[in-house]
Amino acid sequence: MCDTPTGTPEDVTGAAAPGTSRRHLLQSALTAGRAALAVGALGTARPAAARAAATGTAAGGDRIVVLGLDGGPKINTAAPPLPSAKPALALVAGGSTYLVDCGLDTTRQLVRAGLSFADVHDVLLTHHHLDHTSGLPGLALHSWTTTPARGDLRVWGPPSTSRQVKGVKAAFGEEVDLFESGGGFGAFPGLRGHDVTIPRRGGIQRVLEDGNVVVHATRVFHGPEVEDAYAYRFTVKRTGKVVVFSGDTAAPDAALIELAHGCDVLVHEAQDNDNVEKIVASIPDRAQAAALRTHLLESHSNVADLPGVARAAEARTLVLSHYTPLPQPPSVYLAKARAAAERVGYRGRIVAPAELDVIAL
Ligand SMILES: [Zn+2]
Numbered sequence: 001m002c003d004t005p006t007g008t009p010e011d012v013t014g015a016a017a018p019g020t021s022r023r024h025l026l027q028s029a030l031t032a033g034r035a036a037l038a039v040g041a042l043g044t045a046r047p048a049a050a051r052a053a054a055t056g057t058a059a060g061g062d063r064i065v066v067l068g069l070d071g072g073p074k075i076n077t078a079a080p081p082l083p084s085a086k087p088a089l090a091l092v093a094g095g096s097t098y099l100v101d102c103g104l105d106t107t108r109q110l111v112r113a114g115l116s117f118a119d120v121h122d123v124l125l126t127h128h129h130l131d132h133t134s135g136l137p138g139l140a141l142h143s144w145t146t147t148p149a150r151g152d153l154r155v156w157g158p159p160s161t162s163r164q165v166k167g168v169k170a171a172f173g174e175e176v177d178l179f180e181s182g183g184g185f186g187a188f189p190g191l192r193g194h195d196v197t198i199p200r201r202g203g204i205q206r207v208l209e210d211g212n213v214v215v216h217a218t219r220v221f222h223g224p225e226v227e228d229a230y231a232y233r234f235t236v237k238r239t240g241k242v243v244v245f246s247g248d249t250a251a252p253d254a255a256l257i258e259l260a261h262g263c264d265v266l267v268h269e270a271q272d273n274d275n276v277e278k279i280v281a282s283i284p285d286r287a288q289a290a291a292l293r294t295h296l297l298e299s300h301s302n303v304a305d306l307p308g309v310a311r312a313a314e315a316r317t318l319v320l321s322h323y324t325p326l327p328q329p330p331s332v333y334l335a336k337a338r339a340a341a342e343r344v345g346y347r348g349r350i351v352a353p354a355e356l357d358v359i360a361l
């Protein structure tokens with residue numbers, strides 16, 4: 001393991017060397033917030049207001065707020081506890097909110113969760129699949145025009161992140177000008193992208209550090225076409241708690257296991273491989289169907305493999321996220337994960353949240 005210090009704002013350390021993606025082989029107790037769905041407590045739909053209220057009770061404490069769990073680029077309109085919001089997770093530490101990914105619904109989910117835009121300073125993108133990024137324009141713009149408004153916002157992610165953020169500013173320049181000149185919103189706050197570059201050979205890279213957290217990243221395998229997919233590890237300075245977000249990857253990923261070693265919470269994407277053929281069968285074009293099957297099976301993580309990852313990483317708690325390939329209640333994922341945990345001897349806690357659930361640290 002090695003740590004490399006943060007580099008320049010626009011291009012954070014390291015050179016992008018050519019190469020191919022590779023398939024990696026294989027303390028405190030975490031207390032679930034009132035809204036968190038833990039082992040044995042899943043599958044019950046709660047009104048959004050009730051979830052929001054429960055979220056509010058955790059205000060002030062360090063926590064994970066689950067904003068969006070619906071993996072994949074297709075929009076669905078499922079009702080809770082089925083996922084429908086595109087992927088985004090918030091880590092609240094020391095009063096600041098750090099976003100991991102920014103799917104389409106992120107801005108509205110932040111409001112529903114009772115989180116203030118004024119506390120969001122950093123967004124970390126795991127990769128450039130659009131289910132993780134398409135909410136960026138909405139967040140950048142509406143968090144300026146909603147009270148309390150955001151301040152400066154930094155967006156960190158794999159190469160092309162800075163270009164993407166510049167593109168947002170360029171594409172909405174007219175809209176920004178109009179509300180800067182009228183409407184009472186004041187000057188558009190700072191918005192800056194930072195390319196995080198990790199060498200092809202891998203390793204663990206420091207991304208950012210502030211008064212609350214230190215964030216490290218590593219490469220994970222997410223299919224041969226995705227050259228840059230990252231997992232992030234947050235270390236909360238005040239408490240020493242460590243939370244790792246897998247991003248999208250195919251379990252077991254050895255680099256992720258190294259990054260997550262000894263962590264308090266491992267948030268890992270979860271796919272129900274038993275449903276892969278169902279979604280494949282729904283696609284009339286045989287070539288497209290075959291391509292989807294390949295992508296799902298080679299680039300994502302069967303939920304049954306995740307307790308083994310958590311065991312290898314010695315993670316105290318495993319939190320499932322990014323449910324694919326079809327909407328179904330979190331309880332289904334939990335049951336499969338618990339059965340696998342029995343088989344591999346993982347004794348940590350397993351949490352299968354619904355959207356807007358809170359996991360206290
Ligand atoms: Zn995804």
Ligand SMILES: [Zn+2]
Pocket residue numbers: 127129222248
């Ligand atoms: Zn992806």
